[in-house]
Amino acid sequence: MIGLSHYLLVGAALFGLGLFGLLTKRNLIAVLMSIELMLNSVNINLVAFSRFSATDAAAGQVFSLFIIAVAAAEVAVGLALAYAIYRGRDTVSVDEMNWLKW
Amino acid sequence: MWADFSLHHAWLIPLLPALAFAIISFFLLRSPWLAARLAIAAMGTAFLIALGVVWAVGSKGITVEAPFVMKTVWFSMPGLVASMGVLVDPIAAMMLFVVSLISLLVLIYSTGYMTGDPGYARFFAFMSLFAASMLAMVIATNFLQMFVFWELVGLCSYLLIGWYFFKISAREAAKKAFMTTRIGDFGILLGILFLQIAFGTLDFGELAVKVPAYVQQNGVALLTCVALLLFAGPIAKSGQFPLHVWLPDAMEGPTPVSALIHAATMVVAGVYLVARAFAIFSVLPGAMTVIAWLGCFTALFAAAIALTQREIKRILAFSTISQLGYMMLALGVGSLTASMFHLMTHAFFKALLFLGAGSILHALHDKADIFEMGGLRKSMPATCAMMGIAVLAIAGIPPFAGFFSKDEILVAAAHVSTPLYIGASFTAFLTAFYMARLFLVAFFGEENPHNHAHESGLAMLAPMGVLAVFSIIAGIVPFTMGFGDWVRFGPAHHAGIDWGIASASTLIALAGFGLAWAIYGNGARRSDAIVKQVGVLYSLSLNKFYIDEIYQWFNRNIVTGLARVLYWVDLNVVDGIVDGAAQKSGAVGNILRRFQTGQTQHYAALMLMATVMMTLILAITAGAVAGGGKI
Numbered sequence: 001m002i003g004l005s006h007y008l009l010v011g012a013a014l015f016g017l018g019l020f021g022l023l024t025k026r027n028l029i030a031v032l033m034s035i036e037l038m039l040n041s042v043n044i045n046l047v048a049f050s051r052f053s054a055t056d057a058a059a060g061q062v063f064s065l066f067i068i069a070v071a072a073a074e075v076a077v078g079l080a081l082a083y084a085i086y087r088g089r090d091t092v093s094v095d096e097m098n099w100l101k102w
Numbered sequence: 103m104w105a106d107f108s109l110h111h112a113w114l115i116p117l118l119p120a121l122a123f124a125i126i127s128f129f130l131l132r133s134p135w136l137a138a139r140l141a142i143a144a145m146g147t148a149f150l151i152a153l154g155v156v157w158a159v160g161s162k163g164i165t166v167e168a169p170f171v172m173k174t175v176w177f178s179m180p181g182l183v184a185s186m187g188v189l190v191d192p193i194a195a196m197m198l199f200v201v202s203l204i205s206l207l208v209l210i211y212s213t214g215y216m217t218g219d220p221g222y223a224r225f226f227a228f229m230s231l232f233a234a235s236m237l238a239m240v241i242a243t244n245f246l247q248m249f250v251f252w253e254l255v256g257l258c259s260y261l262l263i264g265w266y267f268f269k270i271s272a273r274e275a276a277k278k279a280f281m282t283t284r285i286g287d288f289g290i291l292l293g294i295l296f297l298q299i300a301f302g303t304l305d306f307g308e309l310a311v312k313v314p315a316y317v318q319q320n321g322v323a324l325l326t327c328v329a330l331l332l333f334a335g336p337i338a339k340s341g342q343f344p345l346h347v348w349l350p351d352a353m354e355g356p357t358p359v360s361a362l363i364h365a366a367t368m369v370v371a372g373v374y375l376v377a378r379a380f381a382i383f384s385v386l387p388g389a390m391t392v393i394a395w396l397g398c399f400t401a402l403f404a405a406a407i408a409l410t411q412r413e414i415k416r417i418l419a420f421s422t423i424s425q426l427g428y429m430m431l432a433l434g435v436g437s438l439t440a441s442m443f444h445l446m447t448h449a450f451f452k453a454l455l456f457l458g459a460g461s462i463l464h465a466l467h468d469k470a471d472i473f474e475m476g477g478l479r480k481s482m483p484a485t486c487a488m489m490g491i492a493v494l495a496i497a498g499i500p501p502f503a504g505f506f507s508k509d510e511i512l513v514a515a516a517h518v519s520t521p522l523y524i525g526a527s528f529t530a531f532l533t534a535f536y537m538a539r540l541f542l543v544a545f546f547g548e549e550n551p552h553n554h555a556h557e558s559g560l561a562m563l564a565p566m567g568v569l570a571v572f573s574i575i576a577g578i579v580p581f582t583m584g585f586g587d588w589v590r591f592g593p594a595h596h597a598g599i600d601w602g603i604a605s606a607s608t609l610i611a612l613a614g615f616g617l618a619w620a621i622y623g624n625g626a627r628r629s630d631a632i633v634k635q636v637g638v639l640y641s642l643s644l645n646k647f648y649i650d651e652i653y654q655w656f657n658r659n660i661v662t663g664l665a666r667v668l669y670w671v672d673l674n675v676v677d678g679i680v681d682g683a684a685q686k687s688g689a690v691g692n693i694l695r696r697f698q699t700g701q702t703q704h705y706a707a708l709m710l711m712a713t714v715m716m717t718l719i720l721a722i723t724a725g726a727v728a729g730g731g732k733i
Contacts, residue, residue, distance in 0.1 A: 019710065023703050031703075098700030 007048035014041035028085070028092045032078045039071045105161055108154025109170055112188045115151050115198060116238035118144040119205075119230040126227040137223035138213050141230045145206045148237065152198040159195040159588070166191050166590060171307065173243050182298065187243040189306065192588035193377060193442060197240040200449045201367050203572075205233040207565035208362040208453065214561030215358050215460055225265070229362070232258035236367050240374065245294045245304040248375065252290075252335070255368045256283050262359040263352045275351035282348040286338025290375075293332035300328075310381035317385045329382060329389035336372025341423045342430060343400040347650055349423055353415040357460030360415060365422050365456050366449040373429040373445055377438050380591045384436060394434025394518070398525040401427030403647070405532035409539070410643040413470040414459045417540050421496070422452055424529060428511055431526060437514035438591040444507035447576050451495035451503060454569035458489040461562055462544065465555040472540055477549030482557050486545045488570040493541045495573040497534035497611045505608070506577035512607055513600045530607055534614025542622040 014037055021034030043064040050060025086092050122144035130137040164170050173187025190198075209229060216225050232255060239251035264276030298304055301312045317325060336342065341349040352364045363369070376383055376393065383389055401424045408420035425448050432441035463470060465482060479486040495502035498509070508530060516523040557563070621632065633640045645651070697708070 023707050023710070094702055097702065101698050101700030 004048055004052040007044060007052075011041045011044040011048065014038075014044065026093050026095055028082045028094050028097070029079075031094055032075060032082065035078075036071060036075060039067055043067055104154045105158035108151045109158040109162070109190065110172070111151065112155055112170075112190055112198075112241060113172070115148045115155070115202065116234045116241070118148045118151075118234075119237070120234035123227050123230040123234060126223055126230065131223045131227075134222035134226075137226045138209075141226040142206070142209050142213070144230065145202065145209050145233060148233070149202040149206045152195075152202040152237075155190055156195045156199050159190065159192050164191060164195075165588070166193065169194075169307070171243060176247075181302070184246050185244060185305070186247050188241045189243040190241060192590075193374075193438075194241055196442060196446060196589055197374060198237060200446050201233070201236050201240060204366045204449055204453050204569075205229070205236075205362060207568055208358045208457070209233075211361075211457055211460070211562050211565040212356075212358040214559050215464055216356065219356075221265070225262075225356070228258055228261050229358075232262070232363060232368070236371070239371060242378075243305060243307075245297060245306075245309075245379075248378070249290065249294060252339070252371060252375070253287065255363075255371060256280065256287070256339070259283075259352070259363050259368055262363060263355040265355050265359065269354070271351075272354040275348075275354040279348040279352050282345050283338040286335045286345060289331045289334025293328050293334075296328045296331070306378060306381075309379070313382045314385050322386050322388060325382070326386045326388040329386050330392060332379065332382070333376065333389065333393060336376055336430070337396070338372075339375075340369050340372030340426045340430065341400075341404075342372070342396055342427065343403055344649065346400065346404065346423050347653065350416050350419040350646070353413075353419050357415070357456060357463055360419075361453045361456030361460065364419065366453040369422060369426060370429065370445050370449065373426065373433065373441060376430070376433050377442060377591075380433070380438050383433070384591065390434050390436065392434070394431055394515075394522060397427045397430025397432075397434050398515075398522050398529075399427070400424070401431060401529040402525050402532070403427075405529045405536065406643055407646050408536045409532060410640060412473060414462065414472050414475075414540065414544065415456070415470060417472070417536060418452070418455050418459060421455075421533065421536065424533065425452065425496070428508070428526065428529070431522065432511040432514055435514045435518040435522065437510065439586045439589055440507065440510035440514045442589045443510055443580065443585055444504075446580070447495070447503035447507040447573075450569055450572040450576050451492045454488060454492040454566060454573050455496070457562070457566045457569065458485050458492065461485045461558040461566070462555075464558055464562070466553055469553070472544045474550055475544040475553065476547050477545070478553075478555055479545040480549065481553075481555035482545075484557055484563050485566070488563075488566045489541060489545070491570045491573050493537045495577075497537055497614065498530055498607055499611055500604070500608060501574070501578050503573050503575070503577035505604075506581045509599060509604050509607060512603050516600075516603060527607060527610055531610045531614045534611040535618050538615045538618030539622055542618060546623075 018034045018037030018039075018041060021037065022031055025031050025034060046060040046064045046067075050058065050064075054060065082092060085097065089096070091097075119141070122141045126137045126140060130140065158164065158170075162170075169189055169191035171187060171189050173185045173189075176184045176186040178184065209226065212225065212229065216222055219225060235251045235254035235258060239248055239255060242248035242251065260276050260280045263279050264272050266272040267276075294304060297309065301309060301316070303309060303312070313325065338345040338348075349364060349369065353360055355364070383393065404420045404423035404427060408417050408424065411417045411420060425444070429441045429444050429448070432438075432444060462475065462478060462482065462485060465478075465485075466475065469475070491502065495504040498504045500506075512523060512526055512530075515526050642648070697704075
């Protein structure tokens with residue numbers, strides 16, 4: 001029988017994968033994709049909690065929908081930035097993007 | 103009718119010149135002709151009201167015991183009610199008359215003297231402000247009001263000494279005057295604070311009742327200290343030793359300023375303050391002794407300096423210091439009448455002397471050395487005659503004004519102490535000598551061919567004429583009309599001439615004249631031989647007993663040395679703490695900024711670590727709170 005903890009485990013694994021990608025990937029596009037993974041792991045958690053813990057309230061599912069919308073907007077901005085940086089600096093490597101420091 | 107109106111509107115006397123000051127400063131700075139007329143009109147009206155007040159004092163029986171008082175609350179807070187008001191008694195009325203008359207005459211004189219000065223209108227504004235402050239100080243009902251206007255006259259003095267501000271010496275003199283008088287003002291402020299704390303009032307009338315009662319109960323020790331603190335103000339303002347140094351330098355100002363402020367009115371403010379607070383001083387024998395001896399010493403000391411000075415205004419300045427010492431001496435020996443009498447006569451003849459000096463300086467284009475003048479009696483006969491009257495008056499030759507007032511002081515001094523009497527008499531001798539020296543050297547002898555002197559205009563001569571008349575009659579008229587019945591402290595002072603002292607002082611003055619004639623008469627300069635014989639004394643006197651040099655030495659070594667030490671402390675201790683704190687912050691920042699790599703992923707890793715750590719901490723503390731439950 002598949003229960004809440006299974007969903008949470010999947011979510012945690014997905015979050016860990018995303019986090020790993022966020023911290024290790026050199027490509028800006030890959031980093032953005034990792035962030036999407038992490039967001040989706042959160043969505044899984046929310047939906048799972050909504051299904052198992054508060055069955056009569058749809059709040060968790062509504063949250064997920066919001067997060068999907070926000071993530072879409074975020075990725076649009078992120079990709080636009082990546083594109084702008086690529087045009088301006090001819091790179092997508094996050095290692096080289098350190099010009100906002102002191 | 104006029105007297106009644108004047109008495110109840112006495113506050114108009116200072117207000118009118120103050121209004122003139124405001125109007126000139128705001129609207130008339132570019133119309134000098136109008137500014138001068140306005141200032142004179144305001145001052146003239148004030149003088150008429152002052153005359154009315156004097157008349158009212160005479161006709162309504164206002165005495166020192168029953169003064170006319172009008173006051174209103176200025177501000178109040180728990181434990182302190184400060185009021186402003188008008189106090190008219192015979193002493194104040196006499197001062198109102200003298201100050202407003204001389205202010206008026208000097209303003210008229212200034213229309214001639216200041217002609218062509220670029221700050222003509224401003225000059226009249228400042229002079230009006232001075233007159234307003236001085237007159238308001240005279241009618242003050244309490245110490246606080248007096249102190250406010252006391253400071254205001256000090257400000258006007260500063261502004262007018264530094265009138266020729268493009269001259270370094272004038273700027274320095276103005277600063278010196280301000281600083282030196284501040285020393286005294288500090289003392290007077292402390293004294294006032296103490297009076298307020300001890301008696302809960304600063305009103306002259308109430309203090310006059312409370313202080314003697316306090317002295318009867320608690321003795322004089324503490325109050326003597328307070329009185330000496332209060333006296334510090336007069337020491338500085340009235341040029342008493344050792345704070346007299348600013349007054350000779352104050353002669354850098356225009357001559358009408360010297361005449362009005364630094365001879366006739368402001369410098370006697372100190373004398374007036376002691377007279378006003380005489381109820382306090384007179385019950386403190388210690389303070390009175392200090393005042394008497396300091397006055398006597400100052401009189402002698404300044405007269406000794408005046409003997410050898412060469413600049414005409416400097417001679418007159420030291421003469422002023424000396425005469426102020428006389429007034430203090432009279433107060434110290436308990437004769438308020440003699441002091442106020444001398445204050446009045448001195449105001450007239452010293453103002454006349456200064457205006458005469460101004461007339462000469464005007465004619466000679468500011469050539470101030472009397473030995474370069476020579477033979478001015480031919481080119482300036484009117485000035486010569488009036489200066490002569492003033493010289494006779496200050497030397498104390500009967501029947502001129504100075505004779506009567508000086509005689510009263512000598513009589514009062516002789517009653518108290520013989521050494522004081524001898525000191526005062528010797529000062530009278532020196533006074534006669536140096537005034538005769540000034541007169542003989544400047545007006546007689548060979549004419550200096552380089553001078554093209556000419557007599558001054560009517561605007562300058564007319565005020566001098568009025569003052570000359572007063573220098574003649576201001577002694578005998580008040581004397582015969584019972585000055586001492588009105589202006590007094592305690593029982594009526596019935597003036598009578600002590601013929602022994604009077605003839606002695608006249609002989610002394612004539613001896614001074616004779617000696618001056620022997621040395622400087624007929625254009626002779628027999629002084630050089632004498633100088634050789636008493637070289638040390640001569641250079642002591644010429645260099646003003648090196649008081650300025652002593653102060654400079656003190657400044658340069660003690661004050662500057664202390665300043666150096668404090669500078670070092672400031673640089674190394676105070677700044678050291680501040681700089682150290684800044685340096686340590688910088689060092690910490692240098693370490694911390696290594697975390698700021700600009701690498702987004704580093705930040706993300708840090709965030710992760712921080713989150714993990716916070717989660718751990720929360721878990722552990724939550725577990726501890728739960729009483730060692732599961733983590």
